[in-house]
Amino acid sequence: MVALGRRLSSVVHQFGIARRLYPRLMESQAGFDVLWLNGAFGVGKSTVAELLRRRLRDAIVVDPESIGHYLRLTVPPDAQTQDFQDMPPWRTITRVVIESIATTYGRPVIVPMTLVAPVYFDEIIGRLRTGGVDVRHVTLRAPRETILERLAGRADTTDWSFHQVDRCIEGLDDERFAPWIDTGGRSPRDVDDVVLRSHARN
Numbered sequence: 001m002v003a004l005g006r007r008l009s010s011v012v013h014q015f016g017i018a019r020r021l022y023p024r025l026m027e028s029q030a031g032f033d034v035l036w037l038n039g040a041f042g043v044g045k046s047t048v049a050e051l052l053r054r055r056l057r058d059a060i061v062v063d064p065e066s067i068g069h070y071l072r073l074t075v076p077p078d079a080q081t082q083d084f085q086d087m088p089p090w091r092t093i094t095r096v097v098i099e100s101i102a103t104t105y106g107r108p109v110i111v112p113m114t115l116v117a118p119v120y121f122d123e124i125i126g127r128l129r130t131g132g133v134d135v136r137h138v139t140l141r142a143p144r145e146t147i148l149e150r151l152a153g154r155a156d157t158t159d160w161s162f163h164q165v166d167r168c169i170e171g172l173d174d175e176r177f178a179p180w181i182d183t184g185g186r187s188p189r190d191v192d193d194v195v196l197r198s199h200a201r202n
Contacts, residue, residue, distance in 0.1 A: 031199055032136040033102045036125060037112045039140035040168035041161040042151035044183050044191065045112035048140065051192040052110050059108040060101055064094040082160075085120060095124045099133055114164075116171040136199045139177045140191065142184040144169060 035052070037045045046063070053059045068084035075087060084090050094113075102109045115121050128135050142150075147165055151157045172180075179198065183191050 032108060033134040034098060034109045034111060034128065034136070035195070035199060036115070036135060036137045037110065037140060037195075038115055038137060038172065038177055039183075040142075040147050040172065041114055041164055042147045042154065042157070043140045043142050044150065044188060045114070045140060047188045048191050048195065049110045049112035051188055052195065055192065055196070056108050056110075059110055060105065061110045061112070062098055062101060064090070064097075064111065064113045067093050067097065085115075085117070091120055091123050095127055098124075099128055099131060102133055114168060116168050118174060118176055121176055137177070138195060138198065139172050139180045140183050141169070141172065141180050142182065146184045 037049055039045050049061050053061050068090055071084055071087055071090055071093075072080065075089070079087075081087055098109060098111060101107075115124070125135050125137060144165060147169075148162070151161055151165070171177075181191060181194050181198075186194075
């Protein structure tokens with residue numbers, strides 16, 4: 001009976017240790033704290049993010065576009081900009097939310113968000129990295145015709161999105177936005193595999 005009690009105590013103790021270490025084990029498996037999926041509107045960021053969420057158990061997808069929608073409802077009309085990324089609160093809140101979720105829950109965070117302005121890249125991703133968050137960044141890209149076809153096939157596409165395609169394609173050629181993964185001619189699952197191979201910890 002004493003021996004059984006000792007074995008049970010050992011199991012409970014080990015279970016407690018496993019629970020405390022679990023967040024770090026998950027981070028180690030994913031190989032990153034945050035994975036930022038960049039790319040032009042319509043290139044397939046959200047689709048790839050959802051596939052990654054399914055494959056990386058307990059991964060969390062954070063879509064900063066939701067923050068933009070919130071600001072549209074909150075910020076006075078005379079203080080708003082055509083692109084919500086140009087509103088300083090969007091950049092600040094986006095950075096704080098991503099950092100808080102990544103450090104609080106210890107789970108891989110996936111961010112599917114177009115980010116073209118170099119100064120905004122530095123303000124968000126640069127400051128996250130400076131603060132000790134392991135942010136991996138990759139840009140998904142495809143031929144212009146492919147992006148336009150994908151946008152045309154989406155029910156929620158706006159004229160504004162179409163007008164941003166050329167700006168995004170040109171701006172994301174900057175070395176700051178490397179590495180790039182071509183999605184043209186690849187299925188979302190193929191892109192998902194390339195992303196994982198590129199960013200999983202060996």
